Amino acid sequence: MKVVVALDSFKGSIGAAAASLAFADGWRDAAPDAAVELRPMADGGEGTLEAFAAAVPGARRMPVRVTGPDGALVDAAWLLLPPTPDAPAGTGVVELASTSGIELLGERRAPWRADTTGFGQAIAAALDHGVSRLVLGIGSSASTDGGLGMLRALGADVTDADGAAVAPGARGLAAAAAVDVASLRRPPAAGAVVLTDVTNPLCGPAGAAAVFGPQKGLDADGVARADAALTHWASLFAGDPELADAAALPGAGAAGGTGFGLVAWGARLVPGAPEVAALIGLRDAVAGADLVVTGEGSFDGQSAAGKVPAFVAGLAAEAGVPVALVAGRIADDADTSGFTASVSLTALAGSPAASLAAPAQHLRAAGAALARPPR
Template sequence: MSRVVIAPDSFKGTANAADAAAAIARGWHSVRADDELVARPMADGGEGTLDAFEAAVPGARRMPITVRGPVSSPVVTHWLLLPDGTGVVELAATSGITLLDPLAPLDAHSAGFGEAIADALDTGVERLLLALGGSASTDGGAGALSVLGARFLDADQATVQLGNRGLGALAGVDLTGLRPLPRGGALILGDVTNPLLGERGAAAVFGPQKGADAATVAVLDANLARLARLVADIDSETPGAGAAGGTGFALLVWGAAMGGGAELVADALGLERDIADADLVITGEGRFDGQSEAGKAPSEVARLAASRGVPVALVAGAITAEPRGFAASVDLTVLAGGSEPAMADPLRWLEAAGAQLAAETEAETQGETEAETQGVGPS
């Protein structure tokens, strides 16, 4: 009997982390029914971070709130109050891309995220964990900071409109009214290390995912550069400044510290303890690509597994980069015969992936047993 830890991130827009873990487990047990499976849904600061903390921290309490969504339509959501007085606020739950249809690359904003932060401050939290990722906007976090007391002004000293489009008219930034951080400070749970500007910046890398064509990406980047010039005390090249459409930059301006989202979530889950006694770890996410090694959940799970000498397998909706460090991998797009069927019924294909990995493990185990029976082994 083997012990298998299943610790995927969410498959964004198709399956949350808990459902993904359960589907993989069902598939595994369909082949190897006697194995012990431990589900540890993961997150890296993006969608699902609140769920991961709620599951991991006894006594965590949901704090309901209605905020302005990415284009100002009301969104009923919540943040999380932990027993030690920490508030966990997730951008994806307030200003996330899954809350918006159709996409609005120039006009989506982060004001709702700021409203949830303000509500946590009003509640009297001791410190804040601010989960970035899955954003709909590329507004440099100006929407969030405006709620917290910053003023973004045009040449006539009028407030510019929310969203990146408004940054095009930006002539001055007044930060004197910003609310103070809570006593214990604020820590950014980031899932990327991109800078604010340039070819690796928020607009160039993530703008297309938010509906921006090449011409719009150029506008987004130019408007972010205008913001950065007017807030010269923070280096726009800081790793993570480009997270969540530049909201990482805004939070650094506020005084928050940059942290690793996946690492902190894994610590809260006690994942390293679970992995220590495992025979195999399975992790995954919706898309494994060039960004996945930069602080995403699968890379953190793989790091912890490697530190304990435990093999790790990857399941992803699509794999577009070499999955280095993984003993096995399953691409759901390949398994389903295309991206459309994979996305139409992700739980079915996640279950199939679990069964495939179990079958491969079963075959390896049988091969080892036969080799021992025949007296064949390492010399």
């Protein structure tokens, strides 16, 4: 029996690669003769780098020290994927979560000061190496800076009405009066794609500030101020015909508006899960499988909207291969009808706290449980 394990990260608990490995170990405990193939998945957020590193032979981690979201130095890495005909000098994978992500702040929040400088510095490091193509994951942002820090790290000059550099973070957006891109570095020859699992525009009731600002520490007044600042920020680019409608693009509001900043830079927004799947060869792996296992930390009513489990389940359905679900929790409103079996780590562990305290242990137990034939 061939089993393909394609789990996403269990956010705040365990990454996709480690989760897939723990589950696979459990399956092998119960069924030692099974062929278990790991294809950890991601959609652009936390764990994207690890998923590529685990699934792409020859991928190399490239260490880099960057300025974190609160100004402190952070030791991070970008990933160099091997050359391909379309990217003869290799593809660089850069993850915002590990350079400018909210997890880097711990329990603290810095809604006005946090920025994306570190993400831009990591992109610059990949460009310095000479990659032919960039894949940029932008989930789990700590800031609502519209990509201001990222663009400045790549050479843009953003000044106020007096010609002085604006402050970093969301607080600098309202004061911005001019964006000079004369020294802005450009995307590599084969382009840059941006992985996102959200479709929010930059501004308005479904925009970056309104939807994601509260989790970053913005109160109601702060949301309104940040939304107005992002609207002003977008207006500075509206003179370019190619960017006139960029703020309304699905995904422009991702990562506190970093999606918009990357479009202004020249990158292209794409749904994360399909792009990751293509780069790690998931479709071919699924086609040769007897069973596919997917999952994420919380499987609920929104998981069908572009999240990894729904995407993987769709690939399996196309190939006529059954698919099982493993999740940290399975909410009451979740639709599991498309899965042949489902396991909740919370149910296995007895409580959410117990599940979160030892995710690898319970993922291993889930693997063993699904591998055993029903009595």
